[in-house]
Amino acid sequence: MLGRAILPEINELVQKRDFSTLKEVFEEWHPSDLADVVADLPENDRAIVFRLLPREKAADTFEYLEFDVQQALLKALGKEEVTGILNEMSPDDRTAFLEELPGPVVRQLMELLSPEERAVARNLLGYAPDSVGRLMNPEYIAVGDDWSVGQVLDYIRAHAKEIESLDYVFVLDKRGKLIDDIRTTAFLIASLESTVAQLMDESFVYLAASDSKEDAVHVFKQYDRSALPVVDNQGFLLGVVTIDDVLDVVEEIDTQDIHKFGGQEALDYPYIRTPLLDMVKKRAGWLIVLFLGETLTASAMAHFEAEIQRAVVLALFVPLIISSGGNSGSQAATLIIRAMALREITLKDWWMVMKREFLSGVMLGAVLGIIGFARIALWSLFTNLYGPHWVLVATTVGISLLGVVVWGTLSGSMLPFVLRRLGFDPASSSAPFVATLVDVTGLVIYFTAAAVILSGTLLAG
């Protein structure tokens, strides 16, 4: 935030190559602010600024950069500088960076790591991309249950610098299995002579390395934790996930859901950083699918061409009727998709949801039907737009609206269940997808109602 405001001044110092002033300015800055400035500088100047930073701060700043800036920077920096940054980065952020790179580049970079760091990095990259393992930081405070509080405090003192979150101390049995977590504050309060075993309550919450990132979000929310231990399937402690990484996961998942709900594939990078052609590709796919689905409306309309020929007035209300179905379906779909994402409802709730949405649909459809009827009636009092049979036309429109809204609401609410049941992401039941589905059936409902109601008059054959 700070960074962007004084970017012109920084830029000037860079142009003047006034490195000593820059060094001085940067000394007090937070790595996050430094990252903002680096990202906003012209690509050629970024490496220059980076070289002014002490090794550790350079690594911290690197962690805050977007992937594309990181990648460009890596190319601009020398081998030694890259080595320094990669070895200093915290293991979870390094995983997040490496997992975006193509295989050969990863192998090259791994060569630059020290043997210990390389083992850590290889290990973390071994977990599935969407699993908790990828978020993990393998540095934590672990103690035995026979340690004294004094020993634990000494141990913390010796290792605190390397650890991301100090809120919890983890207790392991002799073989390395997690048997408890204890808030660090408990050690500050306890007498130095008491043992870890005396502080234990043997109740603890943990994640499995193979859990999905989404699962992790829910456990963090459920227990209001700032950090959680991660174990393998035999209960051995592997690392710690901190809530700042989970916050990023939440943002990412919600962005994906929102993009999907807008009827497109989720973008991988921020809007402004996504190349135009990539973005068009992500959007074109769904747009074409929806378009092909929607061509069915042309077929449906063609089926009713004779009716339209005889009563052109019917055509006038086509957009109104199908859009009402789409809108009510879009409402229902958003509600259900979000409730599923927050795990408020699960597959087994489909029947309860269906009953609720049927009732909602009837009420909403009745409201729109009455307004639609009134609209046509009102116009017909003053104009002859809808002809002598306007009451029948208004009835057709009103009843169709009721039918279409009920149908739209039911389709919109049930589609996420169907998609989830089939193993797809419910968020794919986007507003445009639901609208397309409902359009064809909406036309059928409308023209069928017209055929029944107007058969003796406008559509008398």
Place this chain on the structure above:
Amino acid sequence: MLGRAILPEINELVQKRDFSTLKEVFEEWHPSDLADVVADLPENDRAIVFRLLPREKAADTFEYLEFDVQQALLKALGKEEVTGILNEMSPDDRTAFLEELPGPVVRQLMELLSPEERAVARNLLGYAPDSVGRLMNPEYIAVGDDWSVGQVLDYIRAHAKEIESLDYVFVLDKRGKLIDDIRTTAFLIASLESTVAQLMDESFVYLAASDSKEDAVHVFKQYDRSALPVVDNQGFLLGVVTIDDVLDVVEEIDTQDIHKFGGQEALDYPYIRTPLLDMVKKRAGWLIVLFLGETLTASAMAHFEAEIQRAVVLALFVPLIISSGGNSGSQAATLIIRAMALREITLKDWWMVMKREFLSGVMLGAVLGIIGFARIALWSLFTNLYGPHWVLVATTVGISLLGVVVWGTLSGSMLPFVLRRLGFDPASSSAPFVATLVDVTGLVIYFTAAAVILSGTLLAG
């Protein structure tokens, strides 16, 4: 999670009134799991279970309950039990509960608080509903810069129990102004004789009590913090916001955006807990507005009634064309709304976005236009559905698709800017809203193209 699995067993114990076993079972449970069980029990049994919990655990469990369950429980419990819970609750969670209640009830409950807790609660409720003040916990570790590390550690030891997050120690000047924050780990490593001043770097990040909750989210993300200090407008330290509360804010804001994007008012409570009529009301408002907007399509169509009469084939493609505009607009709107929410783009980026979206629209429109043309051409090779002038019809449809998609993309991407500029929430430019806007203009584009292209043939007057 644990709780729900064994609910039947718990229910049985409650029915048998086997309180001693229940007490024993609950002893080891996390308050979050207890809250799950309480919420799932029949309303009459909730209070019974609650009375079995020790005072502090009861308050912790109460904090994890949804508002409607809290409210019902409060009515079922005796005055003394309510007093115990309210006084034991952490101040930030208590604020979140009290702010949902009607004024008279709040005043009644405030009477039950101890004078100190009442002052705290009144103070926190004094902040604007969407401000950081409401998330604040006024308990923290604050020290002077002349304290020794030993003193600080003693102080932490004495007060650790009351404090939610111990990650940071805050340094105040003589008058109470925040002058630095220091990671608690720094004190564990430093020698006991050194002073706080020696550990200070005088660079710190903070929130203002009047900042919006959304601002808080961005600062937490920007600096990867687990807790942040909150100051008043003169820099005096007021309290601390922890990241678990921020996680809830993120979830709430994203839910609101998603609900709005589906074309409705955001629900206040989870889907299943929202009474049916409340939900219908929240949905009806926007649905009616959209419906009234959409009635303009009937007027637009009426304007072109003569053309439809002469060439019914034109009516067949109306749904296809207007929905393509709606879909492309919905894609553009979601991208921009989400990018705005994540602060990737701001008002001043409108021109850059407009250029990008114009180009995207042209490409996407060209693709759909070509497919649309091909579709009609293909059908016309085998059927006579589109008559002898099918090439002209296909040209009309193809060109209209290009125009409508460009227009839809531009409208969808610019509407969020317009809404934000006017002080509205950009998320209100929902998929249905954009579609409705684009439908009327889509019709005009289509029939105008038809009038030009078909004037010598199908529409020859």
